[in-house]
Amino acid sequence: MNNDRLIKISSITKKLLVALFASFLLIFLLFHMTANLFILAKDGGDAYSAFCHFMGTNVFVKVFEVILFGCLVLHLCLASYLWFQNRRNRPVGYKKPSRTKTGKGSKLMMITGSLLLVCIVFHFYDFYFVKLNFVEGTYMVKTEDFMVNDPNQEVSEEAQMVFMNLLNEGKASKDMQWIRQISTEERDILQQAFPQAEFEPDFYHMARQKFSVWHIVLCYLLFFALVGTTSATDSSRPSRPSASTTTSTAASSKSSASSTPGSSSSASPLCH
Numbered sequence: 001m002n003n004d005r006l007i008k009i010s011s012i013t014k015k016l017l018v019a020l021f022a023s024f025l026l027i028f029l030l031f032h033m034t035a036n037l038f039i040l041a042k043d044g045g046d047a048y049s050a051f052c053h054f055m056g057t058n059v060f061v062k063v064f065e066v067i068l069f070g071c072l073v074l075h076l077c078l079a080s081y082l083w084f085q086n087r088r089n090r091p092v093g094y095k096k097p098s099r100t101k102t103g104k105g106s107k108l109m110m111i112t113g114s115l116l117l118v119c120i121v122f123h124f125y126d127f128y129f130v131k132l133n134f135v136e137g138t139y140m141v142k143t144e145d146f147m148v149n150d151p152n153q154e155v156s157e158e159a160q161m162v163f164m165n166l167l168n169e170g171k172a173s174k175d176m177q178w179i180r181q182i183s184t185e186e187r188d189i190l191q192q193a194f195p196q197a198e199f200e201p202d203f204y205h206m207a208r209q210k211f212s213v214w215h216i217v218l219c220y221l222l223f224f225a226l227v228g229t230t231s232a233t234d235s236s237r238p239s240r241p242s243a244s245t246t247t248s249t250a251a252s253s254k255s256s257a258s259s260t261p262g263s264s265s266s267a268s269p270l271c272h
Contacts, residue, residue, distance in 0.1 A: 011082070011085075014078050014081070014082055015082065017074070017078055018075055018078045018079050018082065021071045021072075021074055021075035021078070022075055024071050025068075025071060025072060025075065028068060035051060035055075036048075036207075038051050039204060039207055039208070044173065044174060045180070045204035045205065045208075046173060046174070046175075048203070048204045049140065049173075049178065049180070049202070049203075049204050052200070052201075052203045052204070053200060056131065056200055056201075076117070079109075079110075079113060083110050119220075126206070126210055127201070127203060127206065127207070130201045130206070131201050136184040137184070137201050137202070137206055138180075138181055138182065138183065138201070138202040138205050138206050138209075139182040139183075139184070139187045139199045139200060139201060139202055140178050140179060140180040140181075140182060140199070140200055140201075140202040141178070141179055141182065141187075141190070141197050141198065141199045141200070142177060142178060142179075142197075142198070143172065143176055143177055143178065143179055144177075145194060145196060145197035145198060146163065146190075146194055146197065155193045155194075156189075156192075156193050158189055158193075159189050159190055159192070159193030159194070162186050162189050162190060163179075163190065166179050166181075166182065166186070167179070180202045180204070180205060181202060181205050182199070182202070187199050
């Protein structure tokens with residue numbers, strides 16, 4: 001048995017896999033956008049912070065996160081491979097503009113996909129990389145993590161001052177279960193005094209601060225407007241027959257006319 005056949009995948013199968021991965025990512029995107037509507041609740045970020053805490057600590061969510069990243073990487077690799085393969089098979093473009101039924105959305109898919117990848121990288125830099133401690137951000141922690149049960153544990157005066165300042169500045173939640181808007185420097189001081197404390201990114205205040213900058217909001221709006229306009233143009237554009245289809249139709253009509261009974265060319269020379 002030829003082992004090379006076991007790893008070969010047809011081009012149609014690769015395109016179907018790209019579409020399946022994209023559909024899965026789209027479903028997650030809809031869920032992600034819907035869940036982020038919690039940020040609009042006028043409760044000081046309690047609902048949104050509770051949702052972020054659940055998503056950051058649940059085991060099943062962490063497993064799903066790995067699957068999600070796997071689908072993203074596979075979608076990116078397969079789509080890039082198909083694009084480079086098409087460019088390699090036809091390094092020189094057509095002399096005349098193509099009049100196929102393929103819409104603008106499909107033809108510009110590599111460009112819009114690249115723009116989407118850039119947007120994802122910036123979005124990760126602003127939020128997800130804070131979770132991985134790659135970049136600095138704003139943090140929150142449960143108040144109960146500062147309860148000292150060990151009488152021999154000493155808390156520095158600097159840590160006590162930071163803790164009291166956070167309370168005096170009104171950075172505790174209404175139910176006093178969370179302390180939010182903790183800077184990276186304050187987190188390091190408190191973490192040294194309270195090693196058992198588990199700090200989490202304060203996505204609520206990070207998002208509120210990030211999207212209060214008008215040019216960031218404008219960039220997001222322009223990006224989604226570009227993708228949305230391209231998709232709408234693709235779906236609303238009437239399909240036109242291609243040049244090859246018109247030629248084949250005309251040839252078929254000629255062939256039919258020449259093969260009718262009584263035609264001078266209907267009889268084959270082999271019949272004589």
